[in-house]
Amino acid sequence: MLNPEDKKQQAVLDRFREAAAEFQTGNMPPTMTGYWLMKKNQVSADRTWADMGIALAWLTKEYEANPPFERTDGLEAYSSLDTKLDYATDVLPRGVDVSWVYYTPSKNLISFSVVCCPNRFHPEIACPLPLS
Numbered sequence: 001m002l003n004p005e006d007k008k009q010q011a012v013l014d015r016f017r018e019a020a021a022e023f024q025t026g027n028m029p030p031t032m033t034g035y036w037l038m039k040k041n042q043v044s045a046d047r048t049w050a051d052m053g054i055a056l057a058w059l060t061k062e063y064e065a066n067p068p069f070e071r072t073d074g075l076e077a078y079s080s081l082d083t084k085l086d087y088a089t090d091v092l093p094r095g096v097d098v099s100w101v102y103y104t105p106s107k108n109l110i111s112f113s114v115v116c117c118p119n120r121f122h123p124e125i126a127c128p129l130p131l132s
Helices: 006-025 032-039 051-066 081-094
Strands: 098-103 109-114
Touching: 032 109, 051 098, 051 109, 081 098
Parallel strands: none
Antiparallel strands: 098 109
């Protein structure tokens, strides 16, 4: 319970409210994939799909444009594209989000996700755009 006399408690609450308001338009990534649906400034009609095949094609295009780091000893550092696509094909129809995160040869971390909407784990979050 908030004590109206406690200035530290009020400052923490004020900062929380400020951060929550900034989240929707800021560039901070969400802690859970379903929360991407709340980031209204990141919504794009050309990246809103009803056809899983188009979502898989987008994942493939992003992966091929930004291939993962390859180990010099010949061992795999990450799952293959085929393995990733098989997994996505299995879970997306069941409403499970897919995130691919890995290091590129330039040692940059890349992350891209397909987020289901309505979201299985966050059904209270409305879809930001109608499906195309």
